[in-house]
Amino acid sequence: MLDKADGQIFTGNVRLVHAVGMHARPAVKLTKLAKKFQAQVSVRVAGAAEWINAKSVAKIMAMRAAHGSTIEIKASGTDAEAAVAALVDLIATDFPDGA
Amino acid sequence: MQGGATGLAYRGRTASIGFAHGPFVRVDADTNGERVAGNLAEEALALRAAIDTASGQIADLAGIAGGEAAQILEFQVALLEDEDFIEDIFASIGEGDAADVAWRSALDAQIADYNSAADEYLKARSSDLADLRDRVINILRGGGGQALEIPSGAVVCADDLPPSRFLEIDWSGGGGLALLRGSPTSHVAMLARARGIPMVVQLGAIPDIGATALLDGEGATLELDPGAEQVRLFEKRRESHRKSRASARAILRRPTASWRGERIKLFINIQRVDDLEHADAQYADGIGLMRTEFLLTERGGLPDEETQFGAYDAVLRWADRRPVTIRTFDAGGDKPVAGFTLDGEANPFLGVRGLRLCLARPEIFAIQLRALARAAVRGNLKVMFPMVTSADELEAGRRLFAEIVQRLQADGIAAMLPELGIMVEVPAAALAIASFKASFFSIGSNDLAQYVLACDRSNGALAPLMDPLHPAVLELIARTAEHGRRAGISVSLCGDMAGDPRCLPALLNCGLRELSVNASALAQIKQTIDRLSSGGGVG
Numbered sequence: 001m002l003d004k005a006d007g008q009i010f011t012g013n014v015r016l017v018h019a020v021g022m023h024a025r026p027a028v029k030l031t032k033l034a035k036k037f038q039a040q041v042s043v044r045v046a047g048a049a050e051w052i053n054a055k056s057v058a059k060i061m062a063m064r065a066a067h068g069s070t071i072e073i074k075a076s077g078t079d080a081e082a083a084v085a086a087l088v089d090l091i092a093t094d095f096p097d098g099a
Numbered sequence: 100m101q102g103g104a105t106g107l108a109y110r111g112r113t114a115s116i117g118f119a120h121g122p123f124v125r126v127d128a129d130t131n132g133e134r135v136a137g138n139l140a141e142e143a144l145a146l147r148a149a150i151d152t153a154s155g156q157i158a159d160l161a162g163i164a165g166g167e168a169a170q171i172l173e174f175q176v177a178l179l180e181d182e183d184f185i186e187d188i189f190a191s192i193g194e195g196d197a198a199d200v201a202w203r204s205a206l207d208a209q210i211a212d213y214n215s216a217a218d219e220y221l222k223a224r225s226s227d228l229a230d231l232r233d234r235v236i237n238i239l240r241g242g243g244g245q246a247l248e249i250p251s252g253a254v255v256c257a258d259d260l261p262p263s264r265f266l267e268i269d270w271s272g273g274g275g276l277a278l279l280r281g282s283p284t285s286h287v288a289m290l291a292r293a294r295g296i297p298m299v300v301q302l303g304a305i306p307d308i309g310a311t312a313l314l315d316g317e318g319a320t321l322e323l324d325p326g327a328e329q330v331r332l333f334e335k336r337r338e339s340h341r342k343s344r345a346s347a348r349a350i351l352r353r354p355t356a357s358w359r360g361e362r363i364k365l366f367i368n369i370q371r372v373d374d375l376e377h378a379d380a381q382y383a384d385g386i387g388l389m390r391t392e393f394l395l396t397e398r399g400g401l402p403d404e405e406t407q408f409g410a411y412d413a414v415l416r417w418a419d420r421r422p423v424t425i426r427t428f429d430a431g432g433d434k435p436v437a438g439f440t441l442d443g444e445a446n447p448f449l450g451v452r453g454l455r456l457c458l459a460r461p462e463i464f465a466i467q468l469r470a471l472a473r474a475a476v477r478g479n480l481k482v483m484f485p486m487v488t489s490a491d492e493l494e495a496g497r498r499l500f501a502e503i504v505q506r507l508q509a510d511g512i513a514a515m516l517p518e519l520g521i522m523v524e525v526p527a528a529a530l531a532i533a534s535f536k537a538s539f540f541s542i543g544s545n546d547l548a549q550y551v552l553a554c555d556r557s558n559g560a561l562a563p564l565m566d567p568l569h570p571a572v573l574e575l576i577a578r579t580a581e582h583g584r585r586a587g588i589s590v591s592l593c594g595d596m597a598g599d600p601r602c603l604p605a606l607l608n609c610g611l612r613e614l615s616v617n618a619s620a621l622a623q624i625k626q627t628i629d630r631l632s633s634g635g636g637v638g
Contacts, residue, residue: 021409024174024224031177056183057174058209061224064216067409 012073012084013046014091022065026095031057033090039077041087046070054087106324107309109302111277113319114288116619117297118337119275120330121252123312123323126260134240136197143189146198149238154179156234160266168290171262174224175231199239206232226286230261249274254312254321256305262286270296275314277302277321289376347622351382356625358607358632365625366424366615368593372410375417377618382625385421385479387615388541388593389414391428391467395436401463407470415478422479424541424615426522427467427496429485431456439463448555453486453522458495465503472504472514483520483541488527490534493519526551529575532582541615542579544594548572567596568605580610591615600627607631 018026034041034054042051045065051074052059065071071091075083136142157176161169178184184205191201206228213225249255251272257264259281268274276291281300291298297316309323313333317340322329356363366387367380374380394402394410415423430436431452439460444450457464471482484496497519507514523529524543532540544567545556551571554561566572576592583590591613596602598620606614607628616624 021405023221024227025170028173028177031181053183055181057177057181058184059181061221062212064221066405067412068405 008080009074009076010080010084011075012088014071014073014088016065016067016069016071016091017094018067018091021067021069022060022063022071024061026091027057027060029095030087030090031055031060033086034083037075037077037079037083037086039075039080039083041073041075041080041083043071043073043087046072106322106326106329107306108320108322108329109305111299111302111319111321112283113298113316114278114281114283114300115276115291115296115298115316116340117275117295117316118333118340119252119254119273119297119312119314119316120333120337121254121274121311122250123309124249124253124255125307126249126255126257126264134197134199136200139193139195142192142196142198142201145239146188146192146202146235149198149202149235150179150185152238153231153235157231157263160263168262168266168293171227171286171290172266175227175263178228178231199236202235202239203232226261230263233261234263254314256312256321260287262290265290270294275299275312275316277305277312277314279303279305292378343626344622347626350626350629351379351622353625355384356628358628361612363607363628364591364613365621365628366422366591366593366613367618367621368615369414369618372413374618375414379621380618383421383618383621386414386418386423386425387591387613389423389425391426392430392434392436395428395430395439401438401466404466404470404473407467408473411470411474411480412477415474415480418478420479422481424481424483424520424539425471425474426483426485426541427454427464427471428457429453429522431486448549454484454492454496455486455488457484458492458499461499464499468500468503469507469514471517472500472507473512475515475517476513481518481520481539483522483539485522485543486524486546487521487535488525490531490536493521493535493537523547523575523579524550526575529579532579533586537588539589539591540579540583542576542590542592542594542611544572544576544592544596547575547594548596551575567594567599567602573605573609576606576611577609584610589613598624600624603627604631 016022031054041054043054044051045063046069052063054060073084073087137145154176157172161172188201188205192198210225210228213221213228216222249268251269252274254275254277255268256277258279260276260278265287275297278300279302282288283300288298288300297314299314299316299319299321302321311324313322313325313329315333315336318336325333356365364384366385367383368388369375369386370390371393394407411425431440431450432448440456441451451459471480474480484493487493500519501516504514504516518538520537520539520541521528521535522543523532523540524546526547528535529547548565548567549556552564552569554565556565580590590611592606592611593615596606597614598616600623603624614624
């Protein structure tokens, strides 16, 4: 059964400021954070055809997001809104240590 | 091994400086074990168990290793925990593949994908993936689980060694690493340097014998079953290295180098962004030469503006307020690049190379200049052109650069024209140095010597003639330095001479006060300047 919150899709956009783009270290941090949420979370480089599972480090790496590109995030599920906010924050703050 | 007899000696390349004297242990990858595949369910279970075992092993290693090594391993763990990735492999098993076959083909596909990336960071990850691939396959074949049994202080010899195997070895009792292949720029070399473990690579073929070994990471030699005299000489080298290193480290940490009361600025040369990871890099006064040719040799064609900007920006961020001198593409000569340099030149060293080539291919040059113009607002950037013969070439480059800056600014993109200088490596430029309206000069002593002495520097038969201390070479260096002093323009030298202690007295006497060397030479050069300053020899 779908309730209203579950059905709603939350989205966000954020610019990738990391100097070398979406590399191993940021990709690991991003997937680790995404996995903390129940929601289904997807990302893509703005304008790309395919959405990518934010919990898959192999796919995030294969996305090859370059420095300066815009990352689109969408999520659906119970904690979708929080998941989008957390990922936007992680990317916007350049993947701080301890995150 | 009888005392006095001479053992076998091999020479390779230095990957990490230091000395090791201990038992000689070969750890060549075991090729035992074709495994016999079970049914679908058994294969799926076998892979699941192997992944769990690998995960545990890597997590343990990361816990012990900490720091940089832990971050290298974290990515491997993340991949093992990637459901999407693992699911595809189980799907192949479901279609009848054996566990090791399915695992290997999935990892090989990833490795090939990373290797084809136009991005050196991503490529460096492929060796981590190969490490992970081999670990899981080894476990599947029943070979994993137990750590390598290496006696304390051993000189470990392998064809090549992945980072996780390095970390499994207990190095607390010292020891060293001798690789038949391998590379000084690999992750494992980085780990060895960070741990202070001597490492020599590219030793070539070594017979499968030997009970004890001497590994000299400074001279890049491996001696097997040494005689008493060899051991004595080795211990002498080790002791003099230890003393010299201790005093060099102390001098390295001093804020500045000086000679006869004058400040000597010491910069570093980097070939790629990763070179900044060298522990001594932080003590440099800045970056005297960032080569950019590495960007051209990535697979996937010539680098786009974002890739270049990312690399330049990363270096500027590292340098903070210190100056960073980036040299525009120096392709051609002995550095051909597909799709960029010209084919079939009869004499490429005297051909269309360096700035000549960039001006001939403005569509490629413009992309680099755009990336540099954008990077210029991010830090203390200086840009220099290589292989400049006449002042007109410098002005042509400047015009192109200025137009690009204007266009970027008109589009509302933050950009500026950085300070522009030239490499002094063509004798004509050194002789007519006053004709160049450059903000700085950087003497490229390797090419300058090659052109002045008319000796191809790659031709071994000419080695005795190829003397950078030839009076003609020194005369041109002194003239350039003198012009800089009178005109108030900074002059540095970034060739191999700067990193050679024997050349230092001559360079300082020529009037040079700025030198740029590889990070690994920084401590020794600073120490040599200190010795010369206090009246000592080059040591």
